Amino acid sequence: MCRRRGGSVAPMPQVLFNARAAARPELGGVERWARELEQRLPLLDADRYAVSRPPRALAHRAGHLWEQAVLPLDAARRRTPLILSPANLAPVAWRANVVVIHDAAALRDPSWYSQAYARWQRRVLPRIAQGALAVIVPSAFSRDEVVELLGAQPGRVHVVPGGVDPRFTPQADAARAAHALGLARPYILTVASRTARKNLAALDGLASRLAPDGIDVVLAGGGRPQFREDGGAAARVRALGHVDDALLPGLYAGARAFVLPSRHEGFGLTAVEAMASGVPTLVSAAGALPETCGDGAHYVHATDAESLERGVSAALAVAGLAARGVARAATFTWDRTAREVDAVVSAALAARRRRGPAAG
Secondary structure, eight states, X not given: OEEOGGGOEEOOOSEEEEOXXXXXXXXXXXXXXXXXXXXXXXXXXXXXXXXEOOOGGXXXXXXXXXXXXXXXXXXXXXTOSEEEESSSOOOTTOSSEEEEOOOOHHHHOGGGBXXXXXXXXXXXXXXXXXHOSEEEESSHXXXXXXXXXXXXXXXXXXXXXXXXXXXXXXXXXXXXXXXXHTOOSOEEEEEOOSSXXXXXXXXHHHHHHHGGGTOEEEEXXXXXXXXXXXXXXXXXXXXXXXXXXXXXXXXXXXXXXXXXOOSOOSSOHHHHHHHHTTOOEEEESXXXXXXXXXXXXXXXXXXXXXXXXXXXXXXXXXXXXXXXXXXXXXXXXXXXXXXXXXXHHXXXXXXXXXXXXXXX
């Protein structure tokens, strides 16, 4: 037990939230999940959740030791029986994990990643998936992948889609973002990490074709040490690098269209953000993207450059596509995600109680 203000006694938290990904300065899909859940889960049940957050210096590769050693010690000190990890990895030695695994891309195609990262994922991700009390995935596509490639027990895998922040809207301040980022011409937008999995080299031909019409192809997103990039990726594309989160809604809202030509996606969060922003959205028919985007996007083949170029024209011409995208994106909310994650956690806690206490 712990003591509240006023002297009343509050129950000990039952779940320790692993906020390693939430501490990272960059903001990809995994980090967005971590920050949204860190904020929302305690609002659902303040007595259930506590948060363990490393120093920012330990948020990346240096944080593996923190996650595998310090985090479970923190859980043992607090006497929290369960650890919830929202970003693929969890402490292997802790026997009561609930983990969000967004995809198994590093096992599907290791060439998309550095050798060290792919080797680490092959070593620990199956152990985490097989040993967890529950595995949460953002799509049915990812559910099938973690069962096939990671050996997770199907009955312990739960599909919980991600959400979209209400800030992503057609009314976002596009002029402010364009001014801050130096975007003087109309643009087609991609928001993605610079990794071969995102197939960003395919944007180069599109940029060449659109340049004579006075339209830029703009890429927001940076690289990471564990990612391999396409060779000479998108040399003609206007690369913005990391864009401040406050400017992202306006950047989306000001685009003529959004393009995501990925070879593999476990969910496709940036496509949902684009649809919510009222932007005609063009995505590859790869991974979970058709499942996520439904009739709110136009589809192309990821590896067909001509299909991508034709698809942009088609997406701009399809009547009602932007409106369907807004409607589709409205089905995804972070509040719903948090409620469904909390329900999985509740079931995992009940299952742990039934089988008896286990050491971490």
